[in-house]
Amino acid sequence: MTVSTQTVSTIQFPYKRTLGPVMGRFFSELTARRIVGIRSGERVIVPPMEYDPETGNELARDFVEVGPAGTVRSWTWVAEPIASHPLDRPFAFVLIRLDGADTDLVHVLDAGAEDAVHTGMRVAPRWRDEPVGRIDDIVCFVPGERAETPEGEPGEAQEVTTMEYFSTITYTDVLSPTLVRYASNLRAGKLTGQRCPQCNRVFLGRGYCSVDAIRLGPELDEDLPDRGVVSNYTIVTPTPYPGQKETEPFARASVVLEGDEMVIAQQQILDLPVSEIRVGMRVRAEWMPEAERDAAEITSKGWGTVAGFIRGWRPTGEPDEPAEQYMNRVF
Amino acid sequence: MTHERVAVVGIGQTKHKKRRDDLSIAGLVREAAQRALDDARMTWSDIDAVVIGKAPDIFEGVMKPELYLSDALGGAGKPVFRVHTAGSVGGSTAIVASHLISSRVHRRVLAVAWEKQSEGNAQFGLGGGKSGSIGAGGAFAPWIRAYIRKSGAPEHIGWQVAVKDRQNALRNEYAHLQLKDISIDKVRESPMMWDPLHFLESCPSSDGAGAIVLTDEAGGDAAAADGRAPAWVLGTSMRSEPSSFNGRDPIRPQAGVDCAWDVYRQAGITDPRRQIDVAELYVPFSWYEPMWLEGHDIAPVGEGWKMVDRGETAFDGDFPVNPSGGVLSSNPIGASGMLRFLEAALQVRGTAGEHQVDGAKVALAQAYGAAAQYFAMWAVGTDKP
Ligand SMILES: [Zn+2]
Numbered sequence: 001m002t003v004s005t006q007t008v009s010t011i012q013f014p015y016k017r018t019l020g021p022v023m024g025r026f027f028s029e030l031t032a033r034r035i036v037g038i039r040s041g042e043r044v045i046v047p048p049m050e051y052d053p054e055t056g057n058e059l060a061r062d063f064v065e066v067g068p069a070g071t072v073r074s075w076t077w078v079a080e081p082i083a084s085h086p087l088d089r090p091f092a093f094v095l096i097r098l099d100g101a102d103t104d105l106v107h108v109l110d111a112g113a114e115d116a117v118h119t120g121m122r123v124a125p126r127w128r129d130e131p132v133g134r135i136d137d138i139v140c141f142v143p144g145e146r147a148e149t150p151e152g153e154p155g156e157a158q159e160v161t162t163m164e165y166f167s168t169i170t171y172t173d174v175l176s177p178t179l180v181r182y183a184s185n186l187r188a189g190k191l192t193g194q195r196c197p198q199c200n201r202v203f204l205g206r207g208y209c210s211v212d213a214i215r216l217g218p219e220l221d222e223d224l225p226d227r228g229v230v231s232n233y234t235i236v237t238p239t240p241y242p243g244q245k246e247t248e249p250f251a252r253a254s255v256v257l258e259g260d261e262m263v264i265a266q267q268q269i270l271d272l273p274v275s276e277i278r279v280g281m282r283v284r285a286e287w288m289p290e291a292e293r294d295a296a297e298i299t300s301k302g303w304g305t306v307a308g309f310i311r312g313w314r315p316t317g318e319p320d321e322p323a324e325q326y327m328n329r330v331f
Numbered sequence: 332m333t334h335e336r337v338a339v340v341g342i343g344q345t346k347h348k349k350r351r352d353d354l355s356i357a358g359l360v361r362e363a364a365q366r367a368l369d370d371a372r373m374t375w376s377d378i379d380a381v382v383i384g385k386a387p388d389i390f391e392g393v394m395k396p397e398l399y400l401s402d403a404l405g406g407a408g409k410p411v412f413r414v415h416t417a418g419s420v421g422g423s424t425a426i427v428a429s430h431l432i433s434s435r436v437h438r439r440v441l442a443v444a445w446e447k448q449s450e451g452n453a454q455f456g457l458g459g460g461k462s463g464s465i466g467a468g469g470a471f472a473p474w475i476r477a478y479i480r481k482s483g484a485p486e487h488i489g490w491q492v493a494v495k496d497r498q499n500a501l502r503n504e505y506a507h508l509q510l511k512d513i514s515i516d517k518v519r520e521s522p523m524m525w526d527p528l529h530f531l532e533s534c535p536s537s538d539g540a541g542a543i544v545l546t547d548e549a550g551g552d553a554a555a556a557d558g559r560a561p562a563w564v565l566g567t568s569m570r571s572e573p574s575s576f577n578g579r580d581p582i583r584p585q586a587g588v589d590c591a592w593d594v595y596r597q598a599g600i601t602d603p604r605r606q607i608d609v610a611e612l613y614v615p616f617s618w619y620e621p622m623w624l625e626g627h628d629i630a631p632v633g634e635g636w637k638m639v640d641r642g643e644t645a646f647d648g649d650f651p652v653n654p655s656g657g658v659l660s661s662n663p664i665g666a667s668g669m670l671r672f673l674e675a676a677l678q679v680r681g682t683a684g685e686h687q688v689d690g691a692k693v694a695l696a697q698a699y700g701a702a703a704q705y706f707a708m709w710a711v712g713t714d715k716p
Contacts, residue, residue: 011460015392015451020355050358056375056405058365161352167392201577210573232473235526236465241452245462252465254473263575266465279476327477328582331575331702 005175007299012168014242022050024161025063030137032157033127033149035098035105036063043102067098068147069124070105077114087140092117096141110140124148133160173299178207181218183295186309189287193262193304194220202261204304225258226285227316230269231326233277251277254330255313263329264304268312279327280320283313334433336716338551338561339676341371341544347507347661350449351538356396357403360445363540363666364404367441371544372557375405378544379437384414384424384444385665386700389456391447404443416569417700418467418613420444421541421668422707426567428545429709433564438547444669445540453536453664468525468533468616470702475618476527478582484621484636486527490518492617493532493659495645500656502646502685507537507661532617532659539663541670551715562676562711565693566597574702581703583626590706591627591697598693598710603629607710609651609678609688610695611671615658620644623697624652627708646688654678654686668698668707679713 019027022038026047029036038048039062046066051058075094081087086108094117095104110126111117123141126148131137142148175183178194182205185192193202194216196209202222208215233253238246251274252266269277270286287293288311297307343366345351351359360383368374381404383397393399397413404411416423421444428442458464479486497513500506510517513531521531546554551561570590572579591603600606612623621635629650630638638644644652653659655674658667675694677683683691692713699706 009460011389013389013392013451013455013460017450018350018352018355018447020353020358023355050355051361051403051405053402054407056402056407058361165392203576210576211578232476234465234469234472235523236469237522237524238463239454239466241455241464243455243460243462244464250463252469261577263577265575279480323480327473327480328580329577330473330477330581 004295005180007173007175007296008170009173009299010168010170012166012243015165015167017163017165019161019163020050021061022048027133027160027163028157030135031131031133031160032155033131034065034157035067037066037101038062039064044100045103046098046101046105064100066100067125069122069145070096070098070101072109072117072119072121072123073097073104074119075109075117077117079114086136090114091140094123094141096123107138108140110142116143133158134163175298176207176300179205179298179300181221183298186306187293187295189290191224191226191257191285191306192221193224195222204262204264205298206304224261226287226310228255228257228264228283228313229321229326230254230277230279230281230283231256231263231329232279233269235274249274253277253313255283256326256329262304263331264306265331270312270314272315278320279323282316282318282321284316285310286312286314335435336548336551337429337432337564338546338548338554339543339564339711340546340550340554340559340561341367341373342673342676342682343367343370344505344541344670344673345539346505347537347539347663349507349535349537351447352449356391356393356445356447357400359447359538360400360443360540361403363445363542364441364443367542367544371554372559373439373544378405378409378439378441380410380412380431380440381406382412382414382424382428382431382440382442384420384442384669385446386417386420387456389451389460390453390664391450404441416705416707418615418664419668419698419700419705419707421666421670422672422696422698422709423569423668425543425669425672426569426707426709428543429564429567432545432547435547439550440545441542442545442669443540443542444666446663446665447538448536448663449538466525468528471616471619472525472528474581474703475616478618478622479527481582482621482633482636487515488621488636488639489528489532489617490515491639492614492620493518496614496653496657496659499646499654499686500660502654503656503660505661506656507535507539508656528616534615534658534662535660537661537663539661539666541666541673543669543673543676560680560713562679563713563715565710565712565716566594567709568593568597569705569707571705574704582622583632584703586704587623587626587699587706588628590708594695594708594710598712598716600710603627603695604650606693607650607695608691608693609654609675611653611655611657611674611697613658613668613671613698614653615662615667617659620652627697646686651688654683654688671696671698672709675709675711679711681713
C-alpha cells in the first residue's frame with residue numbers, strides 16, 4: 001500500500017497588532033477620511049513613521065494632511081486576482097505620491113483595464129462606506145482628481161489603537177522516501193525504523209542518525225514492537241487560543257518501545273484516568289481501523305509521529321518496569 | 332590575547348508587561364535601544380552594526396521582522412543581522428554582537444532582542460498552530476519530574492524558587508510580575524498547569540525588549556575614564572545538541588555542560604561556585620534553577636536543590652541567582668536571554684540599583700532554548716581580562 005508523497009497543512013491565527021502613537025494616528029485619521037503623513041526635516045513621510053528611516057532618529061509628532069489625490073509613480077498589473085487580493089477583478093498595484101507627500105504609498109488602483117494605467121496618471125481614493133480604521137478604508141484608488149466619497153459627513157475621527165491581522169498560511173510538505181515508506185508501513189499496521197550501523201540506535205522516519213549524522217537507508221529497516229513502557233508523561237491544563245479544541249486536562253505520555261529502542265512522544269493513554277498514569281507502566285498500541293488510517297499528520301517536521309495510525313496506548317496490566325530506567329526518555 | 336577585548340557600555344530595557352498596548356513593535360524595540368544608547372552616551376549614528384534577536388516569527392505573525400526593524404534601529408546603510416536560536420536567542424544575540432567586536436570587524440555594535448507576545452499566542456505557536464499544544468510547560472514537565480525523582484528533592488524546592496524570584500522582581504522596576512503578596516502557600520495552592528508544575532511555578536507571557544551597546548577595548552576604557560564602569564566580556568559560548576536520541580541526558584544536557592566549561596575556561600574559572608559572584612540563569616519553570624546549577628557544574632549532580640534549600644541562591648545568599656526576578660517574573664521570550672545577559676552586565680558595573688548584589692565582580696548569564704538543546708552563556712566582569 002502506498003501513501004501520498006506530500007501533506008498539506010493550513011494554520012490560521014487572528015494576530016492583534018498594537019499600532020503605537022504614530023500608525024495609530026494614521027489609522028484614526030482614516031476613519032474621518034483624512035490621510036496624514038509626518039514631517040521629517042524637509043520631507044513628509046506617508047504613511048507616517050515613528051522615526052526617520054535614514055537615521056533612526058525619533059520624529060516629532062508633526063502630522064500633515066496629504067492628498068487625497070496623487071500621482072502614480074509606478075505600477076504592476078494583476079490580471080488574475082487571488083482570494084487574498086484586495087479586489088476581485090483585475091487591478092493594478094500602484095505606488096502613489098499623494099499631493100503634499102515626499103514618499104510613495106502602496107495601494108491598489110481600479111482602472112478597469114491594463115491600458116488605462118500609466119505612470120504619471122492622476123488618481124484619488126474611493127472610500128469605504130463605514131470606515132473602521134484600516135488601510136482598506138480606502139477601498140482602492142480610481143483614475144481622476146476626485147475622491148469617491150459616500151453620502152454624508154464622515155464625522156469625528158475615532159481613536160484606533162489596534163488592528164486585527166488574520167493570518168492564514170497553507171503549506172505543502174514533501175515527504176522524504178523514508179517517511180513515505182514509514183507511513184506505508186504504518187498503514188499496513190507495522191511500526192518500522194532504521195537501526196544505525198554505527199551506534200546501534202533506532203530512528204523512526206528520519207533516514208539518518210541524529211548522533212552520527214549518517215544516512216540510514218531502506219536496507220536498515222527493521223520491524224519494531226508495538227508494545228512499550230510509559231517513560232514519562234505530562235498532564236496539560238489546556239489554555240484557550242484560537243483553534244484550541246481541548247477544554248479538559250489531558251495527558252500526553254512518552255512511550256519507549258519494547259527493547260529500549262525509540263521513544264514515541266505525545267501519546268494518549270487509553271481507558272485510564274489521567275491521574276492514574278504511571279512511569280514504568282506497560283502499554284500496547286491500539287491501531288486505528290484500517291479504513292481510518294490517515295497520513296495527514298506525517299510531515300517532515302515531526303519525526304516518528306504515529307498520529308493517524310495509532311489511536312493511543314492501552315495498559316497491558318503487566319507489572320510496571322522500574323521508573324528510574326525510563327524517566328529521561330521523553331522525546 | 333589575540334582577539335579584541337569587548338566591553339558592554341550601554342544597557343537598556345523596556346518595562347515588561349502583559350501587553351504593551353502603547354507601543355508598536357518598532358516602538359518596543361526602540362524603547363530598549365534608545366535607553367541603551369543613552370546609557371552609552373551615544374546616538375544612532377555612532378553604531379556600526381545592529382544585531383536583532385527574537386523567537387519564532389509565528390509568535391507575532393510578522394515574517395522576517397528584521398527587515399521592517401532595520402530602519403527602526405538605525406540600520407540604514409549598516410550591517411544588520413538576525414539571530415534565531417529559539418529561547419536562547421537573546422543570549423546568542425549578545426554573543427554574536429560581541430564576536431563582531433572581538434574579531435575586529437566592528438567597534439560599536441547594538442544588540443537588541445524582543446518579543447511582543449500579546450500580538451499572538453505562544454501556546455498556539457509552540458503547538459505548530461494546532462489544537463492540543465502542550466506548550467513549553469508540557470514539554471519540560473516530564474524532565475522536571477525525572478529530576479525530582481532522581482535527586483530526591485522535596486517538592487517545596489520548586490515553590491521556594493518561585494517565591495524567591497518574584498520577591499527579587501519587586502526590586503526591579505522593569506520586571507513584569509510584581510507579586511507583593513507571593514508566598515509558598517500561594518504557589519502550592521495555585522492551579523496545577525502541567526503536572527508537576529503549578530501555575531505560579533511558571534513564567535508569564537510578556538511584551539518586552541532588551542538592548543546592549545558593546546564596544547572594543549578603547550570604547551570600554553573611554554567609558555571607564557568618564558566614570559561609567561563598563562562590563563568586560565570574560566568569555567562567551569554557544570552549544571547545541573539534537574533533541575532526541577537514545578542515551579541523551581535531557582536533565583543535564585551535555586551541550587549545557589560543554590557550554591559552561593567553555594566559558595569558564597575563557598574566563599579563567601576553575602571553581603564556578605566560588606569564583607562567580609552572581610548568576611542569571613534561564614529559569615522559566617522553577618525547577619530549572621537547581622537543574623541548571625547542576626547542569627553547569629555550579630553544584631554537584633544531585634545537590635543543586637540543596638543550594639536552593641539552604642537559601643544560598645537567595646538575594647542575600649552567597650550565590651544569588653536571578654536578582655532581576657528572572658524569566659519567572661518577565662518572559663518576552665526572544666528577549667529573555669538578553670535580559671539575563673544584560674542583568675549580569677548591570678551587576679558587575681554596579682548599576683543594578685535595588686537589585687544590586689553587593690561586591691559582584693564576576694557574573695554568569697545563561698539562556699537555553701527549544702528542547703533544552705540550545706545554550707548561550709557569557710561571563711562578564713568588573714575587571715578587564
Ligand atoms: Zn548512529
